[in-house]
Amino acid sequence: MSTSWGWAAGDSWTMTRRELAHWARQPVRIVVGLVFPVMLLVMFGYLIGGGKGVEGDYVDFLVPGMLALTMAFGLESTMLAVTQDLNKGVIDRFRSMPMVDGAVLVGRSVADMLQSAAALAVMAGVGYALGWRAHGSLGALAGAFGLLLLLRFAMLWIGIWLAMVAGKPELVQAVQILVWPVGFLSNAFTVPATMPDWLGAVVEWNPMSATASSVRHLFGNPGGADEVWLAVVWPVGLLAVFFPLAVRRFAALSR
Structure with missing residues (x-):
């Protein structure tokens, strides 16, 4: 069992280094991914304003909401990478190697989480x-950032x-649009x-x-509520559903 876990970790780390190597060749994409949420923060904080019903400083209310919103956005780069690997035959070449199934997905997810931490x-x-x-x-403070990264992982x-359901890179953009309602139909900007x-x-x-x-509660900012248990249960529940679905779908597509 320990040997199998060792192989899985080694293969996943190899795929993670592959994704990190792409960063050096595509620095503009990484920079844009980091700058876009900053633009949203400045726009809502200064250009649009807000804070209706918020008790206390609006910036203290807004920043934690924007941190959560950032964890929901920017998924398209990972989605595109997965569909491109499937459509360009990269997965077929990997399957000809002694590699654990799913290591490509795990490596991609680890690279995304590193970028999310930087964001x-x-x-x-x-x-x-x-x-x-x-x-x-x-x-x-550590717990708050842990909750944010847990949401991102889910x-x-x-x-x-x-x-993988979309199947083609050109359809990813349409699927990504579904994330916007999830982000804006939240308490990120107002109560x-x-x-x-x-x-x-x-x-x-x-x-x-x-x-x-x-x-917000853990930061001691306005609008916070002690719902840490709910902030854990939601992402864990989503992971329990979509992680096995993704691995199973990947295995079916790469046969």
């Missing part, structure tokens, strides 16, 4: 420059599964109490809202 660091730095402050302990495997009752109920049940509220 969080950039966003937190920009938020700090705009006046946002976290008032919780170091443990609470969203990532949903994206990987959707990419549900200011919305119509039916819309507020939808927002309250959005998994991203649970993460945003919990992160």
Whole structure:
């Protein structure tokens, strides 16, 4: 058993290094992925404004919501990479090697998580420059970023599964549009109490809202709620469904 896990980890790390090598050849894509959420933060914080119903400083409310929103966006690069590998015969070449099934997907997901961690660091730095402050302990700070990355991991495997269902790179853009309603129908920008009752109920049940509220709570920012358990249950539940679906779909497509 330990030998099998060792092979799986080794193969996955090989695929992760493959994805990281692509970063050096495509620096513009990485930079755009980091800059886009910063533009959203500045736009909502200064150009559009907001804060209706928010008690306290709006920037302190907005930044945690934007951190959660960032974890839902930017999936298209991973989705495109998966579909391109499937359509260009790369997977067939990998299957001819003594490699564990699914290592390609795991390697791709690890690379995405590294980029997501970098995006969080950039966003937190920009938020700090705009006046946002976290008032919780170091443990609470670590827990907040852990919840954000857990949400990203769940969203990532949903994206990987959707990419393989779409099958072709040109269809990924259409599938990616589905992420926007999930992101904006949340409490990232304002509190549900200011919305119509039916819309507020939808927002309250959005998994991203649970993460945003919990992160605000751990940061000690306005609009927070002690819903850490819900911010864990939602992503874990989504992973329990979509991780095996993605691995099974990959195995079926690469036969």
